[in-house]
Amino acid sequence: MQPAIGVFDSGIGGLTVLRAIRHLFPAARLVYLGDTARVPYGTKSPTTVLRYAHQAATFLLGRKVDVLVVACNTASAVALDELASELPIPVVGVIEPGAQAAVQASVTRRIGVIGTEGTIQSGAYERSIRLLAPDAAVSTVACPLFVPITEAGWADHQVAHLSAAEYLAPLQAAGIDTLVLGCTHYPLLQSTLAKCLGPKVGLVDSALATARTLHPYVGVVSGGGGSAEFFVTDAPQRFCRIGGGFLGMELGNVQQVVLEN
Amino acid sequence: MQPAIGVFDSGIGGLTVLRAIRHLFPAARLVYLGDTARVPYGTKSPTTVLRYAHQAATFLLGRKVDVLVVACNTASAVALDELASELPIPVVGVIEPGAQAAVQASVTRRIGVIGTEGTIQSGAYERSIRLLAPDAAVSTVACPLFVPITEAGWADHQVAHLSAAEYLAPLQAAGIDTLVLGCTHYPLLQSTLAKCLGPKVGLVDSALATARTLHPYVGVVSGGGGSAEFFVTDAPQRFCRIGGGFLGMELGNVQQVVLEN
Numbered sequence: 001m002q003p004a005i006g007v008f009d010s011g012i013g014g015l016t017v018l019r020a021i022r023h024l025f026p027a028a029r030l031v032y033l034g035d036t037a038r039v040p041y042g043t044k045s046p047t048t049v050l051r052y053a054h055q056a057a058t059f060l061l062g063r064k065v066d067v068l069v070v071a072c073n074t075a076s077a078v079a080l081d082e083l084a085s086e087l088p089i090p091v092v093g094v095i096e097p098g099a100q101a102a103v104q105a106s107v108t109r110r111i112g113v114i115g116t117e118g119t120i121q122s123g124a125y126e127r128s129i130r131l132l133a134p135d136a137a138v139s140t141v142a143c144p145l146f147v148p149i150t151e152a153g154w155a156d157h158q159v160a161h162l163s164a165a166e167y168l169a170p171l172q173a174a175g176i177d178t179l180v181l182g183c184t185h186y187p188l189l190q191s192t193l194a195k196c197l198g199p200k201v202g203l204v205d206s207a208l209a210t211a212r213t214l215h216p217y218v219g220v221v222s223g224g225g226g227s228a229e230f231f232v233t234d235a236p237q238r239f240c241r242i243g244g245g246f247l248g249m250e251l252g253n254v255q256q257v258v259l260e261n
Numbered sequence: 262m263q264p265a266i267g268v269f270d271s272g273i274g275g276l277t278v279l280r281a282i283r284h285l286f287p288a289a290r291l292v293y294l295g296d297t298a299r300v301p302y303g304t305k306s307p308t309t310v311l312r313y314a315h316q317a318a319t320f321l322l323g324r325k326v327d328v329l330v331v332a333c334n335t336a337s338a339v340a341l342d343e344l345a346s347e348l349p350i351p352v353v354g355v356i357e358p359g360a361q362a363a364v365q366a367s368v369t370r371r372i373g374v375i376g377t378e379g380t381i382q383s384g385a386y387e388r389s390i391r392l393l394a395p396d397a398a399v400s401t402v403a404c405p406l407f408v409p410i411t412e413a414g415w416a417d418h419q420v421a422h423l424s425a426a427e428y429l430a431p432l433q434a435a436g437i438d439t440l441v442l443g444c445t446h447y448p449l450l451q452s453t454l455a456k457c458l459g460p461k462v463g464l465v466d467s468a469l470a471t472a473r474t475l476h477p478y479v480g481v482v483s484g485g486g487g488s489a490e491f492f493v494t495d496a497p498q499r500f501c502r503i504g505g506g507f508l509g510m511e512l513g514n515v516q517q518v519v520l521e522n
Binding site: 036037039043045144145149151154157158159162163166234 | 424
């Protein structure tokens with residue numbers, strides 16, 4: 001039987017994680033839930049985010065998934081431990097895999113992290129990196145323009161290049177050799193960021209790092225034949241329109257659902 | 262006695278309206294409420310926005326205001342009529358004053374409107390302008406980058422100029438002679454937008470237009486001596502830090518409050 005993987009995000013960004021999972025596990029059955037009615041989570045209190053994460057997990061368990069991926073940085077920072085201890089299936093977040101990949105990739109131990117204001121303020125990546133490499137010098141920058149830039153389809157626009165130059169200047173000054181893309185929207189900016197930083201700085205895509213951690217739970221399933229279902233809590237048309245660019249293909253059928261309040 | 266004016270917004274943008282009110286009525290007592298815990302309203306359902314607007318109005322009535330300004334485009338579009346019919350004090354929104362000022366200013370009747378995705382999709386400005394001038398040709402563009410650009414303090418950055426050129430191109434092609442700034446954040450971009458559009462296109466600042474409609478309720482009070490109190494539902498530090506640029510002066514004391522849920 002095909003393994004089934006549930007992927008949950010506050011909105012549309014988690015589709016880059018789904019894309020990476022699909023790439024590594026083409027035979028898997030994937031179920032995506034975007035809580036588009038209540039996005040963004042970054043400005044909400046931990047109690048509220050925890051409640052939303054529980055509702056999402058309950059919904060995905062109802063769709064018979066074998067493993068749950070919390071493809072949302074805020075929910076990963078706030079709710080992962082509690083979900084992992086309470087749910088009957090394995091739970092994977094995006095922060096630890098990204099931190100681990102960065103520590104493995106960095107030679108100088110000067111690591112940069114970019115993310116939304118909420119993620120950067122939470123200090124979650126910093127803590128996770130320091131746990132693995134206490135001597136690491138971690139520099140962080142919040143990049144609030146990157147989400148609307150990617151959602152507008154402007155990832156290669158001059159606006160994106162100029163914003164990247166402005167945001168990344170302090171990280172270049174800090175001499176980082178590795179940059180963690182600490183937001184699920186940012187893989188779309190990979191080539192723009194790489195151009196800005198030059199070949200000496202490696203980029204860590206949290207989406208890909210997260211997908212790789214699924215190997216123990218999903219195993220190796222040869223061949224394709226996988227499937228993907230999409231659920232959102234609001235505005236399926238917008239999700240369809242913008243999501244194609246995030247997933248790298250058409251989304252097909254997107255259903256709107258109500259989560260218990 | 263000083264007249265008291267309550268100003269309500271989903272977040273920080275309404276401070277540009279407060280600034281305009283303060284400029285016109287320097288003797289007034291002003292009470293500002295920003296619902297920063299639940300911003301943005303644009304992605305929420307009308308039922309939810311209506312509930313939030315009622316809670317905000319109840320709070321401001323408790324602070325003994327004589328008139329209520331709904332300095333939020335989404336709440337103006339959704340909740341103004343109901344608030345106006347139910348509250349014991351006059352209620353003023355931001356959309357009708359902006360539409361009225363645009364119709365007065367435009368000679369060619371080709372009017373452009375820019376705003377957030379939520380405001381543009383609601384069609385509220387378009388309806389309001391067509392009600393006053395049925396022959397008007399209204400062109401609208403959503404500018405999702407402008408809010409994070411102003412909140413980052415980048416209103417005069419090259420990123421702002423390039424984004425403006427991209428967003429405004431279809432409005433220039435449509436030959437508009439008047440542009441409505443249909444978002445309370447946009448007055449900060451006034452000089453950037455003016456440079457992009459050139460001297461032949463007039464800009465209508467909804468904030469100023471809204472403040473002017475208060476004359477009948479507030480009257481003429483000579484001299485200064487006014488005051489301003491600020492309340493938010495979350496993150497007063499961020500509100501203070503960013504709000505100074507919106508208000509054109511230090512905010513002083515900002516208090517966090519809980520609205521009934």
